[in-house]
Amino acid sequence: MIKYLDLKKVTEVYSGEIKAAVEQVIDSGWYLQGEATSRFECHYAGFIGTEHCVACGNGLDALTLILRAYIEMGVMKPGDEVVVPANTYIASILAITANGLRPVLVEPRPDTLQIDDGLIEQALTPRTKAVMIVHLYGRCAYSERIGEICRSRGLRLIEDNAQAHGLRYGGKRTGALGDAAGHSFYPGKNLGALGDAGAVTTDDVELAAAVRALANYGSSRKYVFRYKGMNSRMDELQAAVLDVKLAHLDEENMLRRSVALDYIENVDNPLIVLPGQDYWRNSVFHIFPVMCERRDELQEYLAENGVQTMIHYPIPPHRQQCYEEWAGMSLPVTEQIHARELSIPCNQVLEKREVLTIIELLNSFGR
Secondary structure (H helix, E strand, O other), X not given: OEOOOOHHHHHHOOHHHHHHHHHHHHHXXXXXXXXXXXXXXXXXXXXXXXXXXXXXXXXXXXXXXXXHXXXXXXXXXXXXXXXXXXXXXXXXXXXHHOOOOEEEEXXXXXXXXXXXXXXXXXXXXXXXXXXXXXXXXXXXXXXXXXXXXXXXXXXXXXXXXXXXXXXXXXXXEOOOOOOEEEEEOOOOOOOOOOOOOEEEEEOOHHHHHHHHHHHEOOEEEOOEEOOOOOEOOOEHHHHHHHHHHHOOHXXXXXXXXXXXXXXXXXXXXXXOEOOOHHHHOOEOOOOEEEEOOOHHHHHHHHHXXXXXXXXXXOOOHHHOHHHHHHOOOOOHXXXXXXXXXXXXXXXXXXXXXXXXXXXXXXXXXXX
């Protein structure tokens, strides 16, 4: 079996460093809001290129905290609108509705699978307060046009950077392109913890302070509560693990790139559409999506031949039961992507022989 992502192998590569870091935390006797978390926050802010990094419990909390902080700051209020890609993972949208804000779904471009910057302006209303871009699959969603729209309209630009750790755009990294960014360190991410963890990055000192307090029950001083907050804190063990893995992230992203280029250069099957080299120019290859009208057959064929795959994602947000009010909405580009997308293994621990096997199987499908 070729696993979609073998997390045991991912961890084993740096097991000595990770075990030493974990042992240091255990021996310290301090397991929350200690030196390991502060150290990771400092290192990750420096890596991303922002003034502030606030660690939290997970990626959904990170996005939720950003929007809640803007409400507490008076930048937004319940009922305001946030533009968001229609084909994102549901967490992006859950963060918006959890704050009483209204998501405005915008279709992606079929060639980039990212939010169509040509459709954003027509989605804006007087109630629009922010645009949330999602670097889906590890591909950069930002464009100069999006930046200009936000600047000219006075809109906050929020990045969902859950799938794009280490990605560069020009001289910056994603997570530093907008006003604030949410990051997920779920174990399967390019930078993954050994459990749930997340972070917010920003250059806005007021926003960072509000996020930090909100994540700590609403308190910035012990037993004094400015906000009706929540409990969302990264523990010291996860911070220590992430700090070890952060030092190797750029190298691991290059290994992912090598696998992706093997696919792009060698898969040749008219039934399977791969992203082109232009698509991948701005990507860290968190997910390698292929499109196939016979997607379910392709997945079954690969499974029968020992290759594990995933679908990101089988049901689009506007078709989920929790958003039944959108049941009549028509988003044909999003719906086509969700009906055809299949994610094949693409990660830093794949062996060359495994990559060649996957290529051979993709080329033989349907023939």
